[in-house]
Amino acid sequence: MTAQIETDGREKIPTPAREPLYKTSYRYLLRELHIIGDGLISGLSESLALVKRIFNPKSVDRAIQPQAAWFHIKPAQPNGRAVLLCHGFAATPEIFRELAETLANAGYYVRAIRLSGHGTSLGHLAQTTAVDWFASVVWHYQQTKENYDNITFVGHSLGGTLGMILATIYPLQSMIAMCSPVELDIPPAKFVREASILVKYWPRSRRKREALDREGLSSYRASPLYAIGGIFEATQMVRDRADHLTLPMLYVKAVNDHKTLIVQPEKIKKYLTSTPVTFKIAENSPHSVLQGPERELIHEWILDWLETH
């Protein structure tokens, strides 16, 4: 604002017209009400959410646990290749933190998928099935495909099985499956959904829970029986579409795995006949190979495989 010099030598500074009092009061009143409203909403929102839970059967906790969200890492020196990482049943993308850093340092764009119903609440997981999990995988693949043509899929357990289904549809470069099932010989599992009427959640073993606590992972402490049925659907889909699976695959077997999963290499040889599969055996690892004692060896195997394929 420039001051005007009048003829008598005094400086005159022009001032804007003053706002009427009623307008100022109205503006201040609105602002105060806005602040009070915000305060009330923030104070009551949780209580209202709780009251809603009394009356609304659909209100399941779908909030993603902070450490369980999907993540991606762009490398400092990209080599133009992408790696999709997919966790297993009742796990979260958190299990890939170390591997993702290793791959990103080697120049790969890394994207760790969070499957639907995982990393939220057990009640949410109980409402999801194989089709929801596979939809999550497809969404992340399509997002990655926008920027990268050369995509490799790395899946642990159920994640590997879903990756095999993905590979029957889309042209992946190669894939790595760790302890992934293709056929589970558990006859009573046919009735797992009927059993879930009486027992909804089956607790995981103490050894498994202790291992999760030791690693500080946010995985679930129990398994919803209804959702377990989805694993069998995914394996059924892999077997039905085995003819479409032709990409090179690395399969990592853990010796200390569940007895139904140890025999999976034989199942793969039986069903996936049109796929060249390379097998690696982790002698001292449990089912969670990426948290086992041989994690660094497995990271090396994955890096070697990515370099050669």
Add this chain to the structure above:
Amino acid sequence: MMEHKRCPHCGKQLNPDDRITYTFKWWSTILMTVILSLMLFALDLVDDGQHVNFSNRIEWSNWAILGLWLVFISVQLIRYQPYYEWLMIPVSGILFSIFIAMIDRYIPPNEGFMQLDWAWYVIIPVLTFVVILPIAARIAREQPTHYDRLEYLVEYLAEEDA
């Protein structure tokens, strides 16, 4: 370098660690129902029907509280088994019928069939529409299995990609 989503409004990088989440303990809904029940109980104690007066008599809050807990139990049943709603909703319907019958038995003159006067006009439609029909419809329905849904999605994506 770990990257997070960017807020479309303020442009800040969203850190998942700072996110507010609504995850409640298992007892939270029970606690809220208890609090609401106590509120109803307290209102009944201080209100004798005509004017506010501490009368020390329960007049209506027992039914309101029972009804609230009935809603809570029904909702928990459905939430516990969302895929078995067709079974859980009839169970809730039976509970509701028992609740209505209890109210009718409490109010005289109790001269009808099974000492119920007006409750049958509520119970019979509830048994028909909430108990029998959902089970019959579920049995009669040709419902696609979860595997059918997965197969449909996979085939659709395969055709789209081809």
